Amino acid sequence: MTGAEPVEVFRSERHFRLKSVEGLTHRSMRFTSEQDGGLATRVEIYFGQVRLMFVYPEMEALVVRPARGNELREVIAKHGLPDDTSNLYLLESGGRQGFVSSGQPHWAEAAVAYYEPPLFGGSQRPEVVVTAGLLLKAD
Numbered sequence: 001m002t003g004a005e006p007v008e009v010f011r012s013e014r015h016f017r018l019k020s021v022e023g024l025t026h027r028s029m030r031f032t033s034e035q036d037g038g039l040a041t042r043v044e045i046y047f048g049q050v051r052l053m054f055v056y057p058e059m060e061a062l063v064v065r066p067a068r069g070n071e072l073r074e075v076i077a078k079h080g081l082p083d084d085t086s087n088l089y090l091l092e093s094g095g096r097q098g099f100v101s102s103g104q105p106h107w108a109e110a111a112v113a114y115y116e117p118p119l120f121g122g123s124q125r126p127e128v129v130v131t132a133g134l135l136l137k138a139d
Helices: 069-079
Strands: 010-022 028-033 042-048 052-054 058-066 088-093 096-101 106-110 129-134
Touching: 010 042, 069 088
Parallel strands: none
Antiparallel strands: 010 028, 010 058, 028 042, 042 106, 052 096, 058 088, 088 096, 106 129
C-alpha cells in the first residue's frame, strides 16, 4: 500500500477499537479509530498472518512496536508462550500491554465514513489515503 520506509514505532493519541478478527485461525486482525469527536479521518492498523495474540478491545493513545531481545524473552516467559515465538509486536495503551505475533503491521489513514469498506482487505479502497506505512520487522 505504501512505498515508504518501515518505521520503528506507530504512535497515535486516538481511541482505537478492535474491529475484526478474521480467518479460520484468527489469521488477520484490524483495529480502527473512527471519526469520533469531529476527526476528519479513519485510521486502521492491520495485522496479517496472526499466530498469537493478547489484546484489549479498546485502547487510547496506542503505541505499536516490535519486541526485541530481553523484552521479547520477558513477554514469552510472563505469558508462557512457546520459546520459538517470533515477530512479536507490543500494543501499549494507558499502562496496559498486549501483543500480537504476526506479519509486519500496516496502517493507513483516510477520509472515509464509518459505513465505508475497510482500508485493508476490502474490495474497494479509497482513492485518497492521507498517510500509510508499516512497522519494521520484529526479530
